[in-house]
Amino acid sequence: xxxxxxxxxxxxxxxxxxxxxxxxxxxxxRITPIQxxxxxxxxxxxxxxxxxxxxxxxxxRIAPYLKRLExxxxxxxxxxxxxxxxxxxxxxxxxxxxxxxPDFQYVPKEHAFVVxxxxxxxxxxxxxxxxxxxxxxxxxTRSPYGETHNxxxxxxxxxxxxxxxxxxxxxxxAAFSLGTDTAGSGRVPAALNRLVGFKPSLGxxxxxxxxxxxxxxxxxxxxxxxxxxxLTVDRIVRFVNEQxxxxxxxxxxxxxxxLKLLIPEQTDLFFGPFEAEYEQAWERALRRIESLGxxxxxxxxxxxxxxxxxxxxxxxxxxxWASLGDFVQNHPGSILAVTELxxxxxxxxxxxxxxxxQAMHLLQQYKRKTALMMDSAVLVLPTCGGxxxxxxxxxxxxxxxxxxxxxxxxxxxxxxxxxxxPGDDAAEDLPFGVTFFALSGHEHLTKYVAxxxxxxxxxxxxxxxxxxxxxxxxxxxxxxxxxPLEKQMQASGARFVMETLTAPNYRLFKLDxxxxxxxxxxxxxxxxQLQLEIWEMPLSAFGEFxxxxxxxLGIGKVELEDGREIPGFLCEAYVADSLxxxxxxxxxxxxxxxxxx
Numbered sequence: 001x002x003x004x005x006x007x008x009x010x011x012x013x014x015x016x017x018x019x020x021x022x023x024x025x026x027x028x029x030r031i032t033p034i035q036x037x038x039x040x041x042x043x044x045x046x047x048x049x050x051x052x053x054x055x056x057x058x059x060x061r062i063a064p065y066l067k068r069l070e071x072x073x074x075x076x077x078x079x080x081x082x083x084x085x086x087x088x089x090x091x092x093x094x095x096x097x098x099x100x101x102p103d104f105q106y107v108p109k110e111h112a113f114v115v116x117x118x119x120x121x122x123x124x125x126x127x128x129x130x131x132x133x134x135x136x137x138x139x140x141t142r143s144p145y146g147e148t149h150n151x152x153x154x155x156x157x158x159x160x161x162x163x164x165x166x167x168x169x170x171x172x173x174a175a176f177s178l179g180t181d182t183a184g185s186g187r188v189p190a191a192l193n194r195l196v197g198f199k200p201s202l203g204x205x206x207x208x209x210x211x212x213x214x215x216x217x218x219x220x221x222x223x224x225x226x227x228x229x230x231l232t233v234d235r236i237v238r239f240v241n242e243q244x245x246x247x248x249x250x251x252x253x254x255x256x257x258x259l260k261l262l263i264p265e266q267t268d269l270f271f272g273p274f275e276a277e278y279e280q281a282w283e284r285a286l287r288r289i290e291s292l293g294x295x296x297x298x299x300x301x302x303x304x305x306x307x308x309x310x311x312x313x314x315x316x317x318x319x320x321w322a323s324l325g326d327f328v329q330n331h332p333g334s335i336l337a338v339t340e341l342x343x344x345x346x347x348x349x350x351x352x353x354x355x356x357x358q359a360m361h362l363l364q365q366y367k368r369k370t371a372l373m374m375d376s377a378v379l380v381l382p383t384c385g386g387x388x389x390x391x392x393x394x395x396x397x398x399x400x401x402x403x404x405x406x407x408x409x410x411x412x413x414x415x416x417x418x419x420x421x422p423g424d425d426a427a428e429d430l431p432f433g434v435t436f437f438a439l440s441g442h443e444h445l446t447k448y449v450a451x452x453x454x455x456x457x458x459x460x461x462x463x464x465x466x467x468x469x470x471x472x473x474x475x476x477x478x479x480x481x482x483x484p485l486e487k488q489m490q491a492s493g494a495r496f497v498m499e500t501l502t503a504p505n506y507r508l509f510k511l512d513x514x515x516x517x518x519x520x521x522x523x524x525x526x527x528x529q530l531q532l533e534i535w536e537m538p539l540s541a542f543g544e545f546x547x548x549x550x551x552x553l554g555i556g557k558v559e560l561e562d563g564r565e566i567p568g569f570l571c572e573a574y575v576a577d578s579l580x581x582x583x584x585x586x587x588x589x590x591x592x593x594x595x596x597x
């Protein structure tokens with residue numbers, strides 16, 4: 001990946017935008033949010049023929065969000081000034097929501113729940129992106145607003161249904177974007193445009209304010225250029241929405257290595273005009289996966305294929321008709337022919353009440369088998385078994401779309417979480433990706449594997465260019481992003497680098513201070529891994545910073561999960577006996593969310 005932090009003056013950013021690097025540029029006062037937005041608007045105008053947007057970035061619409069930045073506390077807004085795009089089946093107040101059907105449009109008065117959470121964190125919605133109509137499709141060509149072009153090769157499909165959301169990020173018109181995922185729409189476009197696609201467990205992110213496709217298995221998702229940004233968004237929007245009947249508590253757990261990785265034993269995994277290139281890319285990805293040091297088990301992948309068939313080849317397709325059937329019947333001619341064909345298949349005479357229960361009972365069998373197979377494990381599959389030229393899809397719109405869902409359709413039906421990660425390109429400008437799946441609530445396993453996989457290409461700490469005049473600092477409490485003392489880090493000229501874990505040798509205690517803060521103590525036995533942030537600080541400021549830390553806290557060498565030691569916050573052990581042990585909460589963020597302090 002190119003250097004995403006480059007800023008050459010005026011408002012000229014590098015093509016790839018990330019949350020981390022934009023925050024750095026803002027802190028260094030090398031750029032302002034309005035300059036970023038001006039550049040995004042210019043890029044959107046230049047790429048108009050790629051059909052990325054339904055409501056393109058427009059300064060008049062964005063200006064109130066820029067103005068709001070002046071009034072909010074930057075230290076408490078971890079996404080201050082970060083531009084994001086929103087798929088046009090997710091509500092943004094004041095913007096028409098069309099779901100890529102002009103006759104369906106309405107103008108919501110409120111933001112979707114996840115959009116509101118992001119805005120509260122300081123993020124700026126810049127526009128509404130194109131999609132396969134009513135989120136029905138995986139190809140990115142089913143829209144009256146035009147076929148969204150692939151970010152690397154315009155003759156290839158972009159993937160759908162979250163086509164515009166993925167290409168907006170790939171083209172540098174947003175630092176991240178929201179998509180939705182029912183059959184793979186938050187993962188297929190990630191793979192085809194060389195992005196990360198994060199799909200949480202069902203209910204972990206609220207679907208309040210989202211046009212339903214199949215309401216019981218719909219998810220909101222995020223596209224980013226790097227995994228860390230996706231995890232940042234996840235942390236901000238993972239809340240229960242009491243107004244959303246599908247929302248539920250799926251708490252974050254500390255990253256953990258799975259006991260094993262499940263790899264399909266089948267070899268006939270690929271299809272389409274680039275079958276050979278995809279097969280070779282899969283072999284390269286497997287070599288990288290084998291280097292992670294996690295036991296691998298070869299499995300028969302047919303269970304997931306059988307589950308995938310239920311989505312469109314059983315009564316389950318009737319759920320789409322339940323959501324949209326009235327509109328289809330009352331608005332003849334308003335819907336693309338291919339979309340209407342798929343929706344109307346759910347109203348077929350073969351799908352009666354009995355067939356619905358038969359599908360539910362069969363799915364329950366698949367869920368049980370999946371739970372046994374994937375206990376403490378992560379499943380690894382190609383995100384896509386191939387891709388197509390847009391002309392291929394025009395000739396055969398149904399079968400090309402069906403093939404793209406071969407390794408994605410099972411996911412939400414089985415209530416799995418997933419992270420789609422880019423691998424090595426299959427050929428020049430032909431991206432290839434893999435997806436890591438785990439059981440519901442087991443994002444901590446997929447995050448661990450995805451981070452290790454990403455680091456094999458660009459090791460997170462190793463790629464940090466720590467200069468001779470700077471030092472890394474491990475932070476575990478009020479100096480972390482979004483907490484009151486983050487401003488001290490910023491005043492010292494420090495910049496956030498990454499989140500990580502300690503080695504399993506620490507205990508965490510709650511100090512009797514005002515405000516409350518944590519103390520991390522290294523122990524010889526009974527230790528655990530704790531959550532940290534790593535910052536880079538100028539040495540010229542480090543001494544004064546250390547001198548300002550009140551006892552019993554101080555700076556010592558903190559051992560990270562990979563064995564390295566860097567300066568970081570520690571607590572003197574003599575006070576531990578009189579303090580509340582909160583090690584089980586894994587980190588201060590969790591402690592604050594539990595206690596409300």
